[in-house]
Amino acid sequence: MTFFRPFLITLFVGCIFVLSINTIIDPLRFFSDISIAKYEPQTRYRYPGIIRNKDFDAVVVGTSMAQNFIKEDIDNLFQVDSLLLAIAGGSLREQSLMVQLALSTKKPKTIIWEIYDGALVNGVNEVRKGAGFPFYMYDEDLFNDIFYLFNFSNTVASIEAVGDFIIGRDIDNDDWKTMDFHSGKFKHGCPELMQSQLRKGGLLSEKKDLQIPATDIRLNIDRNLLSIVRGHPDIEFVVFSPPVSYAFQAMLKKRQPGKFAAMTLAKDYLYPQLLGLPNVSLHEYFSEHTMVKDLENYRDLMHFSAELSHELLVSIQQEKRKVLGNWHENLLKHNDELSNYPFERVLSDCLSYSP
């Protein structure tokens, strides 16, 4: 029949082509580190291959606030061979998937986990909005790999890689180490940080406040954090809250009280449980005034410089801000102080600042 044969042949040949090219090229370097494909810029797609194919005994996970660390810094300070696996905008679920993949693949001895409160109040199954999340790269199920091999965007990447190879374009086999380091790409301090903030995220709006049920928060923390920490008593977990700028925290408290309350509740639930675990050291930086009040450290109201990142690591290693038994009083005091902070004036001054 004139329709049927071309239909079946196209489908069959197409399937064979796609499966073959993706198996041979391995566009995300998922099966092996040897490929003519360049490293994928998107962390969620790049890290599974890195975890499977590189050696390490420690990992750093978290959000974009943990992307300005330098591997050598961590290795020297903590005496480890680390892998940086922080995901920009990563939800707690995504971070937990990353940790679990690392744990099931190479059994690291240390996990350095940046926990931003915003991730604690995500939905328990929340992953990146938009193009979805490649779950099939985060498990040991071989059958799942069909989603990797039989995939439109990966086929496009494979064809691009073949094209690059034919025209002789070089690929940097080491760029995965520094791909996510963003400190050098931005100016820090006033007024640039405010310009950057207004250009990218704007200031927080009251209209975007959320009421998040306590049960959802607890479920997220239990399933995506505590179960992993409790399930691996032989592994050291270094957990720290990042130094988000004081102005941002004050703005959040005033303009989005529902979300701020949820984040406080998350800490109230998480901290006592982590403090009770012998394999965890917990460090807190949201109230470290020397860091969070100095806007010169920031490129927007959340992201801080490589220098501050280094300072942070040193501080963690020296246990300067280790959370102790009086954490709750400190948290209440900190929250009270935030109410009195004139963040609107500070931000306005920052925007109009001319050096």
Added chain:
Amino acid sequence: MLFNSYIFILLFLPLTVIAFYWLKKYGSYTLSIVLLVFASFAFYSWWNPAYLLLILGSIMCNYALGTVLTNHDIFQAKRRWLLALGVSCNLLVLCYYKYLLFFVGIISTLVDKPVSVEEIILPLAISFFTFQQIAYLVDAYRGESKHYGFLNYCLFVTFFPQLIAGPIVHHKEMMPQFVKNRNQSLALQNIAIGSIIFTIGLFKKVIIADSVAEISTPLFTVVDQGGELTLIEAWLAALSYTLQLYFDFSGYADMAVGAARLFGITLPANFDSPYKSASIIDFWRRWHITLSRFLRDYLYIALGGNRHGEIRRFQNLFITMLLGGLWHGAGWTFVVWGALHGFYLVVNHLWRKLAKEWQIVNARIYRFASHFLTLICVIIGWVFFRAETLTGAVSILKGMVGLNGIVFPSKYLGRWGENAVWMQDWGVQFYDMNFFTSLGDLWLLIALIVVTMTFPNTYQLLFKYKPVLEPVGESRWVIPLEKTSGIVCGLVLLYCLLSMNKTSEFLYFQF
């Protein structure tokens, strides 16, 4: 098992088709029907084998009752009681699984005391196979159905292409086909037509519906969590869901029609370009056609239809739509959605009379306004249909009329220059939001709406080949069964298969 899964497309469906025709040729027709019934049970139990017993029990009871009701030697009064018993039992099972928690919630609110009931998992397709069998019982009572034999009856209820989310087929349109099919040999034309319709349906689901869902889902989540949407965000949410639901559900219906055609069975159409409707009356003739047909024949007419004057007619219409809303789900949002459409229909009937009297029906501006107003009414309805709570729905509607402010991403502040400053003077704000980052999404949605309002639908593109049971409007554009279409169809199917790496459920599965 999902239609948009590799296991279904690459294994289950082709293997079942091959085995069906092989058994028909080398075994017997009965064996091929047995195969289809078993395949359908396997398809159903893939989701949860425990509920296989429920559907089996439902089939056996209804078949037995139907057989008795077909026997006209029994006294009329006895038959009436038997029918009442059959319909009640079907509805009781449906109520238990679908509405018990809802009703308990209402009672709990009324008595102001928490009443706890264990969570009940809604069996897949229960609303569909219950309605199908109620129709069979009623027709058996009316003497409008024959004795078909248990095997054919089983296939009528469980035939996997239509089992999970319709079309809600009628025994009168399926049983004769099963009989006719006995003498039909493998027709490659059926396979070709089925493949094309299935591919178009898959494209609608995987490429369009799942893409627009990426716009609608996070926005509705914001509202469900108590947040507010500004003007453009609210319209993005409403428009994207309007499109998601249409492409998702009509994509499923196309896949069902396509898959059935592979076995030589033609299903009824469930959609006829509903967003081309010029009135709400017209909309319900084009949207979920088989449900509308069921509600009309077995509820509206049973309530009295239009036989007792205008007031009773409108009352019946309203009740029918209200219950139609509740059929979709146990929640106040569905009740409001049904009531809203009941109200729309009443107003539409009244208006139609006036419009005829005023002789404005043929005016171009009238027709344009009718299309526009119908679409707006439908979109407002979908907001209730999608939102988790009434508060959430009202919040989106407030956003759609600008009560939550008008905000554009800050990048437009620079791009629009003086105009942006002028807009700011009028209260328009410019700052970045999580889910509205560019006007590109809005233009895309508007373009898709225009496509649904102007382009021919799947069945019109294949009108020459009688793709569905009903007559289909002709189209200037036709897909010919030739070499080029084969290659294009193969490429589109391949593209869909490659894009299926994040399999998502069909929206109508939850009903």
